Amino acid sequence: MSVYNFKASEAKWQKSWADKQTFKASEDVTRKKYYVLEMFPYPSGRIHMGHVRNYTLGDVVARYKRAQGFNVLHPMGWDAFGLPAENAAKLHDTHPAEWTYQNIDAMKAQLKTMGLSYDWDRELTTCHSDYYQHEQKMFLKFLKQGLAYRKESWVNWDPVEHTVLANEQVIDGKGWRSGAAVEKKKLSQWFLKITQYADDLLSELKGLERWPEKVRVMQDNWIGRSEGAKVFFERTDTDETLEIYTTRPDTLFGASFMAIAANHPIALDLAKDNADLKTFIQKCNALGTSQAAIESAEKEGFDTGLKVKHPFDNSIELPIYVANFVLMEYGTGAIFACPAHDQRDLDFARKYKLPVIAVVAPLDIVGTDQEQAWLDDFAQNSTEAFSDEGVAVQSEFLNGLGLKEAKAAAIAKLAEQGHGEGTVQYRLRDWGISRQRYWGCPIPIVHCDHCGPVPVPEDQLPVVLPEDVDLNVTGNPLDFHPTWKHTTCPTCGKDALRETDTFDTFFESSWYFARYTDPSSDQAFEAKKANYWLPVDQYIGGVEHAVLHLLYSRFFTRALKDCGYLDVKEPFAGLMTQGMICHETYKAADGSWLTPGEAEGRDDVTIGRSEKMSKSKKNVVDPERIINTYGADTARLFMLSDSPPDRDLDWTDSGVEGSWRYVGRVWRLFETFKNKLAALKAAQPENIDGEALAIRGRVHKTAHAVTQDLDKFHFNKAVARIRELTNTLEDFKLTDDVAQWVRREAFETIAVLINPLMPHLGEELWNMLGHTQLIAEAPWVQADPSLLIDDTVTIAVQVNGKMRGTIDVAKDCPKDEVEAQALALDTVIQAMQAKPARKIIVVPNRIVNVVV
């Protein structure tokens, strides 16, 4: 028998799909739409296994939904702006555009070999002005709506690269590329007002039922809503007040000092003629933003000498410290410190010998004769703050109240006296979108000495990125371009300078899903089309985007809605986050990492545990090699077998071999029996019984179960069931007319079930069955409900909860009959040891348990 020629087959069917435009999508209000989207790739030049997994998952969903009759939109494109292009361009002396477009060509060719059901006519490339011009307009619209604004803010500044670094690009306080100590620097930057939607972004999370709980929790934490109070403390030296935020207004009577951030206006003001304070502030700013630096930094403060009055008791005066642990970016940049009930405040208080006054005490101590001793001991000795639930003490009008009541009472009193009010705070900050980089979308603003920042008028858009730049400068190449930034002010006509910053590349990915709905429009997209296709029904990608990309997109969609672009506010109705691809690691005797290929055949190799595939550890497998050796279907099957999509997947050569074996096995099964099938569309025979009937039952049960599995994205289970069915059919050897009809039904079912997983093989099998249409156009299988129920069932029999045997009875057999049969079992009689049954539990069609 010949062997399955996957190379010829895969090329043939890919050509067929392309020629027939099988996957071209268009709006059709008469059909239910289904929008499947995988996170678009950065065009790095070659696809990796993570892409293969991601796009396989998406393709299975797309093909399955198509078979079920949905009008499917399944597009692909390129997230093409970003720093790697600039770095690569410098390294290889090419242009970022050239490098990017070449990479896109290469990756597209690779993707085409995977047999993915994309509508390639909708392909988009974010670095093309056809795409980015629309986000310049969006930005200007946001500006008009008050959703974008300019503000001075602190950034991580790399003094060598002359650029701003994102937090994740700062490693141990140093720039990830230059290795230089990162500085905090104040820069004027553009911001988008994501905080305006904080409450909505948070509350709507509950409605995202088809999102992983994990991601919703992460976004919830990220938004970080907290309820508390603003409190105004009167200063003793001026009429001004010091405004603070606290979540524990109930502990106000335990206040022992105030702490303000190093960059708080009061501190900066005082530092003007206080050299020591200036030094202290500089020290705080030099403290890296890295987690390690923050964790290990000891609490330190600087006594300003200023004092405030306690809002509930004018006679109490509290000192103001500048403290290194107070953040300017959160709340008001100032706090009141209650050392007894906050660990940070306690650490600080012990160091600077400030009072510790407990104002909440454990429930079981309050009112007993131990109370005073506890309070005294706490004030003197405790080094651990008491932050549990308790009862308010030493707090005048709050005494005796629980935590919740005390908070409410304190806030009420503050409001009544005009000293404060209840308020809500978010951890979420506005989104800084300015980047001092070349390879991004230019921000359409002109800076005029007379008129300030002026939007570029609509008729002068787009502001196109110049191509003739010198990348070998330290800093932003756009800034060094000889002519580009020089222009005239759109308002007054005098000489002015263009903004040379570009957008954060998260900007592009925040709306690309909408552009796909109308990719060739000369507007961003037509609202009618966006409203038809959106939201994305199933979005699939890496969990590393759980917060930023997904939150920005949710915000952006709301902002677009408020600007009249479309009518939806949640972009992704369903989300699936895939796990990583892992592989064993190999280390040579000299400690260097080896690729799997290099490790083969060497005897000095230490095999390490399976870790995420990474270039640095060299434990990568090139998808192209796998597809060339085994075919796309084998690669796809491997991705879907065994591991559920959200878990990490271990890449093993033997596992791929297993998938490869299965592809050949199915093909051989069809080859073997292709002449022992009923004719195409032959009428169902009258009497199907015996083995043929049993086979039919299994076929329909499998179809039913696989459908349910695919609905829940349990691809590994679907694969297992399909394998089970093919195993069964290999043993089904009858060749009479009835058997031939049953076999055809079975084979057609298998082809349809396999198709979303392994589409080339699906087409090949369909073709072998005599079909002239593509299986990609064939409808999904419909299981016959009457074949899903057996007329006999196997029931387990237990004695005292221990399995002792099974009996076969008719379905819904009367209880006493089942009981009699169970008690007649030899193994049961033996296990009962002649003792009488005390109780017999019979669960119909399930189990019998005899208790002796």
Added chain:
RNA sequence: GCCCCUGUGGCGGAACUGGUAGACGCGCGGGAUUCAAAAUCCCGUUCCUGCAAGGGAGUGUCGGUUCGAUUCCGACUGGGGGCACCA
């Protein structure tokens, strides 16, 4: 420190709303085919005990609820992830 998830054979993983634990695959062992190999196919494979039939144990650990617990409840413990001077 806080929050979330998770623990099943040598391995990846199945097991519907509490009802035959280990589907399916990998690996391993044995066999067939072959001059030999590759490829392919067949049988076995949770552990302990036994020649066998069989018996016993078993879903991280301990306890609880139940006729019956991988599944429900409590405590502990291992692993993974997120956030982190957020007041």
